[in-house]
Amino acid sequence: xxxxxxxxxxxxxxxxxxxxxxxxxxxxxxxxxxxxxxxxxxxxxxxxxxxxxxxxxxxxxxxxxxxxxxxxxxxxxxxxxxxxxxxxxxxxxxxxxxxxxxxxxxxxxxxxxxxxxxxxxxxxxxxxxxxxxxxxxxxxxxxxxxxxxxxxxxxxxxxxxxxxxxxxxxxxxxxxxxxxxxxxxxxxxxxxxxxxxxxxxxxxxxxxxxxxxxxxxxxxxxxxxxxxxxxxxxxxxxxxxxxxxxxxxxxxxxxxxxxxxxxxxxxxxxxxxxxxxxxxxxxxxxxxxxxxxxxxxxxxxxxxxxxxxxxxxxxxxxxxxxxxxxxxxxxxxxx
Amino acid sequence: xxxxxxxxxxxxxxxxxxxxxxxxxxxxxxxxxxxxxxxxxxxxxxxxxxxxxxxxxxxxxxxxxxxxxxxxxxxxxxxxxxxxxxxxxxxxxxxxxxxxxxxxxxxxxxxxxxxxxxxxxxxxxxxxxxxxxxxxxxxxxxxxxxxxxxxxxxxxxxxxxxxxxxxxxxxxxxxxxxxxxxxxxxxxxxxxxxxxxxxxxxxxxxxxxxxxxxxxxxxxxxxxxxxxxxxxxxxxxxxxxxxxxxxxxxxxxxxxxxxxxxxxxxxxxxxxxxxxxxxxxxxxxxxxxxxxxxxxxxxxxxxxxxxxxxxxxxxxxxxxxxxxxxxxxxxxxxx
Numbered sequence: 001x002x003x004x005x006x007x008x009x010x011x012x013x014x015x016x017x018x019x020x021x022x023x024x025x026x027x028x029x030x031x032x033x034x035x036x037x038x039x040x041x042x043x044x045x046x047x048x049x050x051x052x053x054x055x056x057x058x059x060x061x062x063x064x065x066x067x068x069x070x071x072x073x074x075x076x077x078x079x080x081x082x083x084x085x086x087x088x089x090x091x092x093x094x095x096x097x098x099x100x101x102x103x104x105x106x107x108x109x110x111x112x113x114x115x116x117x118x119x120x121x122x123x124x125x126x127x128x129x130x131x132x133x134x135x136x137x138x139x140x141x142x143x144x145x146x147x148x149x150x151x152x153x154x155x156x157x158x159x160x161x162x163x164x165x166x167x168x169x170x171x172x173x174x175x176x177x178x179x180x181x182x183x184x185x186x187x188x189x190x191x192x193x194x195x196x197x198x199x200x201x202x203x204x205x206x207x208x209x210x211x212x213x214x215x216x217x218x219x220x221x222x223x224x225x226x227x228x229x230x231x232x233x234x235x236x237x238x239x240x241x242x243x244x245x246x247x248x249x250x251x252x253x254x255x256x257x258x259x260x261x262x263x264x265x266x267x268x269x270x271x272x273x274x275x276x277x278x279x280x281x282x283x284x285x286x287x288x289x290x291x292x293x294x295x296x297x298x299x300x301x302x303x304x305x306x307x308x309x310x311x312x313x314x315x316x317x318x319x320x321x322x323x324x325x326x327x328x329x330x331x332x333x334x335x
Numbered sequence: 336x337x338x339x340x341x342x343x344x345x346x347x348x349x350x351x352x353x354x355x356x357x358x359x360x361x362x363x364x365x366x367x368x369x370x371x372x373x374x375x376x377x378x379x380x381x382x383x384x385x386x387x388x389x390x391x392x393x394x395x396x397x398x399x400x401x402x403x404x405x406x407x408x409x410x411x412x413x414x415x416x417x418x419x420x421x422x423x424x425x426x427x428x429x430x431x432x433x434x435x436x437x438x439x440x441x442x443x444x445x446x447x448x449x450x451x452x453x454x455x456x457x458x459x460x461x462x463x464x465x466x467x468x469x470x471x472x473x474x475x476x477x478x479x480x481x482x483x484x485x486x487x488x489x490x491x492x493x494x495x496x497x498x499x500x501x502x503x504x505x506x507x508x509x510x511x512x513x514x515x516x517x518x519x520x521x522x523x524x525x526x527x528x529x530x531x532x533x534x535x536x537x538x539x540x541x542x543x544x545x546x547x548x549x550x551x552x553x554x555x556x557x558x559x560x561x562x563x564x565x566x567x568x569x570x571x572x573x574x575x576x577x578x579x580x581x582x583x584x585x586x587x588x589x590x591x592x593x594x595x596x597x598x599x600x601x602x603x604x605x606x607x608x609x610x611x612x613x614x615x616x617x618x619x620x621x622x623x624x625x626x627x628x629x630x631x632x633x634x635x636x637x638x639x640x641x642x643x644x645x646x647x648x649x650x651x652x653x654x655x656x657x658x659x660x661x662x663x664x665x666x667x668x669x670x
Contacts, residue, residue, distance in 0.1 A: 030365035035389055035428065051619035054370055093370065113616065280660070281448065284386035284621040284653035318619035325615070326661035 005066070005158040009255055012203035014161035015168050015196065018065040022165055025097070026061055027053050029166070031173045031312075036282040040335070041298060043306035046181070048170045049285055051318025055117070057243070057291070058166050058193055058316050059090030063151060065162030067094045070149050075100055077147035082106070082135035084242050085114025086317050087153040092123035103142055105135045111242060111288075111321045154192030155250035164196025170312055171204035182309030183209040183262075187293035187316055188221050189244040191253035197314065198260035209308060212257070212264035213297040215239035215272065215290070220248045221257060222264040230254055240269045240324070243290035243317055267296035275299060276328035279315070288320035289328075299334050340401070340493040344590055347538035349496035350503050350531065353400040357500055360432070361396055362388050364501070366508045366647075371617035375670070376633060378641035381516070383505045384620055386653025390452070392578070392626070393501050393528055393651050394425030398486060400497030402429045405484050410435055412482035417441070417470035419577050420449025421652050422488040427458035438477055440470045446577060446623075446656045489527030490585035499531025505647055506539035517644030518544040518597075522628035522651055523556050524579040526588035532649065533595035544643060547592070547599035548632040550574035550607065550625070555583045556592060557599040565589055575604045575659070578625035578652060602631035610634060611663035614650070623655035624663075634669050 001017065002008045032047040050058040067079055078101030081091045088104040095102035102123040106115055107130040118125055128138055143150050152159060174181060184201065188194040191212075198210050212221050217237035224230045232248040239245065249257060267275070272289045275296035279287040287295065294313040298305055305311045336352065337343045367382040385393040402414055413436030416426045423439040430437035437458040441450055442465040453460055463473055478485050487494060502521075509516060519536065523529040526547075533545050547556050552572035559565045567583040574580065584592060602610070607624045610631035614622040622630070629648040633640055640646045 027368055032387055033362055033389070049619075052367055054368070056617075056619055277657075280621055280657070282391075284384075284391055286615055286619040286621065322612075322615070322661075322664040325664060326657075329657040329660060 002157045002161065005156045008157055009252060010157040010161040010164065010196065010199055012199055014157065015164040015200050018161040019165045019168055021068060022061060022064055022162065025064055028169055029053055031170060032283070034283050041302050041306055041311065044310045045298065046174065046179070046310065046312045047283065048166060048312060048314045050166060050314065050316050051286055051291055055089040055093045056317055056319045057086035057090070058163055059086040060093055061165050062159035062162035062192060063087065063090035063094040066151055066156060066158040067091065067098060067100070069158060074149055077149070078102060079151050080105070080139050080142045080148040081151040081153070082139045083153055084245060085110050085118070086243050086319055088114065088118040088123070089121060089319070091151050092118050092121035096122045103148065105138045111319065113321045114319050117319065154190030155252050157252055160192045160196045160253060162196070163193040164200045166193065166314065167197030167200030168204065171201055175204065179310055180205060181208045181312040183211055183305055184312040184314070185211045185213050185294040185297055186314040187213040187244060187290060188249070189246040189290070190250040191221055191257055192250060193314070193316060194261070195253035195256040198256050202260055209262045210260050212261050213293040214264060214266050215241040215244050215293060216266040216268045218244055219264070219266045222266065224249050224254060225257060225261060225264065228258070240272060241290035241293060243288060244293065265297040265301050267293055267300060271296040271300055273328040273331055274334050276325065277331045278333040280329040281333040285315065286318040286320065286325065287315050288317050289324070291315050291317040337492045337496065340491045343492055344587060345492040345496040345499065345531065345534055347534055349492065350499040350535050353496040354500045354503055356403060357396060357399055357497065360399055363504050364388055366505060367618070369618050376637050376641055376646065379645045380633065381509065381514070381645065381647045382618065383501060383647060383649045385501060385649065385651050386621055386626055390424040390428045391652055391654045392421035392425070393498055394421040395428055396500050397494035397497035397527060398422065398425035398429045401486055401491060401493040402426065402433060402435070404493060409484055412484070413437060414486050415474050415477045415483040416486040416488070417474045418488055419580060420445050420453070421578050421654055423449065423453040423458070424456060424654070426486050427453050427456035431457045438483065440473045446654065448656045449654050452654065489525030490587055492587055495527045495531040495588060497531070498528040499535045501528065501649065502532030502535030503539065506536055510539065514645055515540060516543045516647040518546055518640055519647040519649070520546045520548050520629040520632055521649040522548040522579060522625060523584070524625070525581040525585040526556055526592055527585060528649070528651060529596065530588035530591040533591050537595055544597045545595050547596050548628040549599060549601050550576040550579050550628060551601040551603045553579055554599070554601045557601065559584050559589060560592060560596060560599065563593070575607060576625035576628060578623060579628065600632040600636050602628055602635065606631040606635055608663040608666055609669050611660070612666045613668040615664045616668040620650065621653040621655065621660065622650050623652050626650050626652035
């Protein structure tokens, strides 16, 4: 069990502990099917739709598991976090429910929907310039001044254990139906969700091969796995997957990735938009670009995954502006 | 139990029987929550998202329950149905799975997404002119010529019992969580879904008040309940809720409505678009105009429903063209 979340790796016992803590707070998202997707892939596919999670992404799982552990004495000082949006909302909603003050450092070019949703949840938003300012420095200054607890987006084992509850739910629900996934595909930015999901499947379904989905140009984890050490993305490469722009994998998360991630694939901006269109037309789900990454990877590597039997895809979020979504769904969905 | 589906009303035993028949074929859709919706309404709201059902609407529940009962001797002659789209897809997908031929009579102005999805499922589509042709006459002619079994959209008790499985699932899932809905809101066109849901709740949660949601100008059921007899809509009134344009309630369904529906509300086209926007921004679900009717009614009658405690809304479908959806989500969601 974790005693220092910045040092100890999460185990399955930590995920079980997080699941108890999250009960009644977060949504046990269902496993969904689609006959259109099954037909397109040529294998049965199960969908874990985390856009249906509270705040529209998986992020509140980790935020709740971390923030709810802050000692009573420190709670009045609040929390501070930096985030392009989904972590921001998870932290803001958690702080609101717990009656704590939250300050979120967000890039000024984050989707308006994410900035607005963060403010609506009562958080103070400090916008920064992605090019000329350091979000880490701004957060550290706020924490030093206010005594607020910093809530990291991924490199914290309580955060990872919280995100891992999504994997635990999927593995338990599949087992209850007698289904064993040959493979699962989960997107990664810092890799907290992927790390947590991988630990859950290691315990509950160790035969399932774990794959990472990354946006093209942000394949830091795939390259880090190849290099057997953490390597960063080239600076300045932009992707429409605003949720997946961490420069490199988290240090703690990468220890799990090295142990459990079998491989990975990237998806281009066009492939992400096509996957969003597929999700709209066939799944009736709203996926943001990053949230559609696993679907995009599946649709562009069908034979690879179909040959491994039943597939699980984790769709991580749906916080997307109307303009971007309208652009995606105007594209014909991939056949 | 039903012996003649054009005469006998469905009972809860018929819904239980349908549930057994549908097991493994249709999706047991989850009950979803949204903190944004709870806050907007001022009461806990549960969402039954039938856009996540196979074929993107609830309609396959009834289609499967009806078509799978066709005797072996009649199966080679196929089925015929008329539908603006969702029933078409439910019938087409069922026939495809059962290896039967399906002919669907569809209005030429039905959403392209629905016509395309029906064809993709292997059905033959016969388009007709809504103004100058009679869909009933065309269907009858096809049935007489081919010996195909006519699959009515709602006025058939096996169809209603199938649709009622959505209500059975919601009532059982709520009971398992210790939740009792004070009220439920379900849209109606011919009223088969509403009739089936009402029978399920009569058996499983009789204290839940049942309300109907109708598009403005298509409030035939609300006016029929007032008049205590079936009255039709004025001809020629158009709504964007293409799924909800039956001229009057079904004769069998209305017998249930009279017994169990406490009241109803309408929603204008603008209110339907606003509800679609709310579902996009906050629920991350794709709702078609008719599928958003219950949400629109809830958002425009908040005090009425909040005073009755926990609310269930049935969102019946998500088969909407990208253009219409883009138009809806460009509107700011109702606060």
